[in-house]
Amino acid sequence: MLTPTGRRLRIGIGGMAIESSQFCPHRTAYEDFRVTRDGELLDRYDWTQPESDLADLVEWVPLVHAVSLPGGPVERATYDRIKAELTERIEEAEPLDGLVYDIHGAMSVVGLDDAEADLTTAVRAALGPDALISAAMDLHGNVSRAFAEPLDLLTAHRLAPHEDAWETRERAARKLVERLAAGLGRPYRAWVQVPVLLPGEKTSTRLEPAKSLYGRLAAVEALDGVVDAAVWVGYAWADEPRCRAAVVVTADAPELARDQARSLARHYWDVRRDFGFVGPTDDADGCVRRAVAATARPFLISDSGDNPTAGGAGDLAYMLGRLLANEDLAGGRVTALHPGITDPEAVAACFAAGVGAEVTLSVGGRFSAGTGPHAAPYALTGTVTALEGPAEVPEGALRGNPAYAQGGRKAAVTRGGVTVVLTERRTPFHTRADFGTLDPTAYDLVVVKIGYLEPYLHDIAADWLLALTPGGVDQDLLRLGHHRVERPLYPFDDEGFEEPDLTPVLLS
Structure with a gap:
């Protein structure tokens, strides 16, 4: 099978993934990362294998991927080294039709306020304006506007614990292939942050209200014209302005994207006080x-x-x-x-x-x-x-x-x-x-x-x-000492909290 252009798609795969607590004294160094390239990188995924139904349609181009066990902030030299290799390999691999961007979303780097935005801006510059980027993320990531703007597709896990982590990566890849193979352009993304920041142990999808909130996503995605719907709870143990919940709905119709994003954000805000610990x-x-x-x-x-x-x-x-x-x-x-x-x-x-x-x-x-x-x-x-x-x-x-x-x-x-x-x-x-x-x-x-x-x-x-x-x-966020998150923010602020503006911003 070939694309409308008469050739196989060339899609790169790469990224950098870690969850970093700024309240942790550990510092993450290069040796803490598992760095994969070439065939070893392709071997991470089922859908890149020769027996996959995508094999005749896509030439997968392995770039570099670095993943670490969560820990303290990443040393700046380590981040710069991985970022440089990723962007250099993108430039060397040109031309690429797209990129599967396998990241986490809660990486903190010494000296940076929004590491994923910095990395994504560099990746976009290396890739050029025409190729599409599809990001697969953890739902505990943070989604700032500066990070979301250079992306074309972005999705996140829908289960916590993350039993669907590999399904999320495959969804990001297949959505990208579908779009490129059909010759479709950049979709609309309706982005809105919700002023709530909760630890993962209060947002398990095994229990309400997260179970119903996340349970809506597949139905939203199934609506005619919607490409994807995602909700992030954010990462509670970083102390940065971007740390808060977020919703992104991706669609070909701007009003559809906005309406669904607004509805999901309102749902999250309305149930904010109902979240409790996943166990006694x-x-x-x-x-x-x-x-x-x-x-x-x-x-x-x-x-x-x-x-x-x-x-x-x-x-x-x-x-x-x-x-x-x-x-x-x-x-x-x-x-x-x-x-x-x-x-x-x-x-x-x-x-x-x-x-x-x-x-x-x-x-x-x-x-x-x-x-x-x-x-x-x-x-x-x-x-x-x-x-x-x-x-x-x-x-x-x-x-x-x-x-x-x-x-x-x-x-x-x-x-x-x-x-x-x-x-x-x-x-x-x-x-x-x-x-x-x-x-x-x-x-x-x-x-x-x-x-x-x-x-x-x-x-x-x-x-x-x-x-x-x-x-x-x-788990007691109030005793950790956050002082750089944007306020007001639940649960740091509750009584007298004014109704937030949950109007989605359309990213085109």
């Missing part, structure tokens, strides 16, 4: 006490304030201290597994000592020391019970988890009934494979640095509590 909450000690007393096993606790997959440092030993302060856990009458505190020095000490050795370690605070009492290292004496070498990236892992942890040894240390997993690199524990030789279902409690539970954790949890712990992604 308590402080750290309350969660531990309730979990120990419960009969449901395993009982999961989220250490939400230090969640590395939301931008936390992942090095806080705060929850470890609270676990061992409980007499039943310290005495071994109840067992708990607590992965994974990032501490390369402690891991090295465990490997030097070997399995079965008693070790005395200063655990945690490698990034966060000095940022508050919750960041103090914990003096741990225990027995090394497991050691694991660097994990190999399994076949297909790039498609299943683009931020799959590379390298990184792990060491398990047990004291009383508590086994803590120390990691060499910041590492999420979301899937069964992440736990290695340790079986989380064999413990009474499993305390994970996460917010809402990812599917595997959700499935094994006999019961669950969300611990409102301190850290770089503290």
Whole structure:
């Protein structure tokens, strides 16, 4: 199959994706990114494969893609290096008909206020004015006008947890191909920000009101003349003027785009006070006490304030201290597994000592020391019970988890009934494979640095509590100290909040 021009489309693929907490002391360096190019980049996606129905229509041109586990702001030199390579490869690949722009939307860079706008402006300049750009984003991204203006299509996940992340990328690609293959020009995009900023743990699409709000998007998209509809909740742990919810409806008829965007924005604003945490909450000690007393096993606790997959440092030993302060856990009458505190020095000490050795370690605070009492290292004496070498990236892992942890040894240390997993690199524990030789279902409690539970954790949890712990992604936004977000903004301002102007701006 050929396009109306009689040739295959040439569409580039590239981007830079990370979620960055400005309240996290960690700084993201180049080595924290997985950078893919050439065939390895094309292998990330099912729809770029030779057996795809798009193969005869599109020549996919791999540029460069960089993705990192969420963390602190990106070092400026790292950002400049990746930005330069992306724009240079775009220029070298010309002519391109379009670009699938695979990003996140909540990247913070040291010295920049709107990193995605800066990057997108440079990408547009390198690509030229005629090629179309289709952005695939996380719904926790921020969508400023300066960022949205150079784009032609932009869409976001419709599920949180993001079980549709790869469907979002495919939707962005297919919408772009459809438009180019039909010879259609740039569509209208109706953009409006909503003065609400909520953490992801209050906006899960498993629950109302997000379930109904996001549930509307497919129906809006199905309307004759609508290309796409997307809602972003924004990223709560950055402190920039762009941080707030946003709606974009893309259509060929400007009034249709405006009307649907206005309706979605009004829906969001009207239900702003109805959002609640995705699960029952308590402080750290309350969660531990309730979990120990419960009969449901395993009982999961989220250490939400230090969640590395939301931008936390992942090095806080705060929850470890609270676990061992409980007499039943310290005495071994109840067992708990607590992965994974990032501490390369402690891991090295465990490997030097070997399995079965008693070790005395200063655990945690490698990034966060000095940022508050919750960041103090914990003096741990225990027995090394497991050691694991660097994990190999399994076949297909790039498609299943683009931020799959590379390298990184792990060491398990047990004291009383508590086994803590120390990691060499910041590492999420979301899937069964992440736990290695340790079986989380064999413990009474499993305390994970996460917010809402990812599917595997959700499935094994006999019961669950969300611990409102301190850290770089503290769920209590009011105690974090935002001072650069645009006000008024809910929930920072509530009583006496004047009715906001939710009139969409038409981007053409």
